[in-house]
Amino acid sequence: MTSDYKIVVGLEIHVHLATKTKIFCGCELVYGDMANTHVCPVCLGMPGSLPVMNKQALEYSILTGLALNCKIAPFTKWDRKSYYYPDLPKNYQISQYDLPFSENGYIEIPAADGSTKKIGIIRAHLEEDAGKNTHTLGNFSAVDLNRAGTPLLEIVTEPDMNSPEEVGALARELQRIVRFLGVSEADMQKGHMRFEPNVNLHINRGGEIYKTPISEVKNLNSFRAIERSVAYEAHRQYEEFLDTGKTLQMGNKRTYGWDDDKQMTVLQREKEEAHDYRYFPDPDLVPVEVDEAWLNEIKSRLCELPLQMQNRFMTEYGLNDYDAGVLTADRATGMFFDDTVRQGADAKRVCNLLTQTGLKLANEKGVGVDNLGISAENLAKLAKMVDSGDVSATASTTILEEMAADGGDPMQIAESKNLIQKSDAGEIEALVDAVLAENAQAVEDAKNNPKKAKKAMGFLMGQVMQKSKGQANPKVVSQLLKQKIG
């Protein structure tokens, strides 16, 4: 690929909000249950039924809007978007058209060079999700309306992303943000988050910029798929441009689907002239006024956002970018780490304990590290024990596993499992002397045979450790051996 073009990508994002109930009725939000078991006259669109706004859905949305630095509208309303489809029981979707609850924000994403990049947010609005059509019944299709009425936050970004990696970074960052805020489970596999990139190229030909027609890509259910589809589209569009010379003005926006098996985008449809959705204000719902007091109350629920926390872990605790990122993948892990360090433990030590053992244990148990049954106090205690040489790094893994299994105090566990290291020089010296006396040949090699010296030292070290039943502090043993053999 030549580098005479720039990739330009904007994202349309849908996020399922994790409210207790649906957006306009009292039905519980449940994934994966039997079809049409979480429905009522309202979400079935029965004649005579009326929607009532779920306040929590709007508050979750506003909270997200605030986290995305958006301007929150003091007055917002609901509109009907009309189109006929079997999974849409009323044949209109309650959405927000010209007065969305928020617009004009930005999201900061980690850039390749370690800095951050701002991606503009055009608007975020709230709407109801449709149901799901399935086509597994031969001549008939079936409709499951359990999902109908799920609160759906739609976020539209500016076309500010210029590489597949940036698109992936934005997607991951947004997932982290909504999880930090606790407003969505944000599981892409379960369809909690859907990303639709709008991709085109700005091709430079002798100083003249040619813009290729825009493709919208659907069916992306992993971050990898998002990145690969953008890379594929860029390549495909470039080839197409070389082939046909088609530019934005000459072609309509087209919709492509991502085929994960073939790792390619497949043309779904050329967009006809803009669909006429016949938007108009929903007369069944009253407009919402978000006053100062309410907005402030919601603002007070904002927490430290992932990128801020990650940067703080780097500057305040000296962690590297990778570790800080791992620890801020979700808020509970970050806060647990933070709490532990605040108990006076060394940040890097705690980080190692968590990233090398803690997260693995949490994964196995299917819980967050904060729910392993280990308190921040005890974890801090363990970190200090390693640092002071009371236990070895290897032993700390065993102790941490034990703490996760049965809870308990790390010192007690270490004692009961004989994992306390002996650091008392006098006691260890006796062992060293005994070993030196018993192994004259090895001592000789270590002293005078440069070829065998290293191996002999290792052997002597092993002998001392064995004699101590593994409890001697290896640092102290090594120091004594060096002193005596010199």
Place this chain on the structure above:
Amino acid sequence: MSTLKQLRDKIAAGERTSVDAVNSVFERIETIEPMVGAYLSLYQGQALEQARAVDDKIAEGHVIGDLAGVPIAIKDNMCTTFGATTCASKILENFHAPYNAHVVEKLLAADAVIIGKCNLDEFAMGSSTENSGLQQTKNPWDTSRVPGGSSGGSAAAVAAGLCSGALGSDTGGSIRQPASFCGVVGLKPTYGRVSRYGLVAYGSSLDQIGPLTQDVTDAALLMNVIAGHDERDSTSISEDKAPVKDYLADLETPIEDLKIATVPQLNAGADASVQKAMDAALEVYKSQGAEIIEIEMPYFDYAISAYYVIATAEASSNLARFDGVHYGYRSSDAQDYVEVYSKSRDEAFGQEVKRRIMLGTYALSSGYYDAYYLKALKVRNLIRQDFTKAFERADCLMMPVSPTTAFKIGEKTDDPLQMYLADIYTIAVNLAGVPGISIPCGFDENNLPIGLQIISGPFSEDKLLRIARMHEKETDWHLRKPEVQ
């Protein structure tokens, strides 16, 4: 024939049983209903069971509801868990709602006996009940004439003594106009006073449920039962903003220094008989010390145009759900899902419903929205202001309900525009959201009833009913009953 309240009092006092009342209404239905055709469905067995339960309650000295044991009819666009809820449309002919409308819950909680569901213009679209997709209802005063509409079945049932009182719905005059044509009392409450939950929507920002009764007292009694906040309807007014009143409490007390406004510009279009009856009604008020002032309502003339944009726009969206997919009529020869939509709707919707869906769809289409829908909303605001100004100067407005009395069946069916224009007096009231009532105020040369319309400010139904009662007390128009033949 006793009124709703008279019957209620007798039953409560143990002077008459509910079973007896229900039996006698069904006896009357048996002979009269075939000539009127007010009902789309009747529930004799269930009604008698309910009546028996009420009688038992009374016999055992239990607390009883405000409407204990009285036979009530409702318009068939209100959802009930019993029977079908058809909206007089083939598309919902076999639709059984899984829930009760708010007003149905209220009626049942008040121990009313719902005896049947009444005919209407399909989806409440019409002024004569001729647009019913299921049946023709006739005016009890002259069965060759229409009962008005769209609540024609409810009005005819009350007029013919086929129930003690009824509920209708009013989007552009659908309670008041048939009340006027049938010589009964019909009240459209303020928008938001009665919950719309379970009322199959026509024009959501205009629809309102209200009573059709033999007299003003009965209307007040029914309002006591159905008015009030319902959290399931976001447009229902909260108690702290507009508390529900006891509409019977001061009903007999006349309004002191009553100031009535009339709008001379509007009267030109009314028939002479209608004009005469209205003048006579004003005299009744004058004789009680009321002052009559004449005002202008400059934007009133645009009400019909604005209404037929707003109501049809909302209807086009509200009726989109009737598509043959989830419930209701489905065409038997649809080959794919688009045909399920187009054929089901084509085969099951009537002409007028299709016309209004087309009108509304057009008005909301991109490129036309500003010129039609948005413009209509602006006109609506101006009309609202007209009313606000009027109520700064007077307690109420008085005008005819309809320019004519009941017309012949089939007389206007070929000219929908003329039919629309007949709604001139009622439509602006819905656009403004204020309450309006039609009360009997005379008869024309053909012995057809004439209605007087009284309109008052938002949430002043108590005052409106008292004003209506002032006229009723001095006249006997409401006591005349048709000889159905």
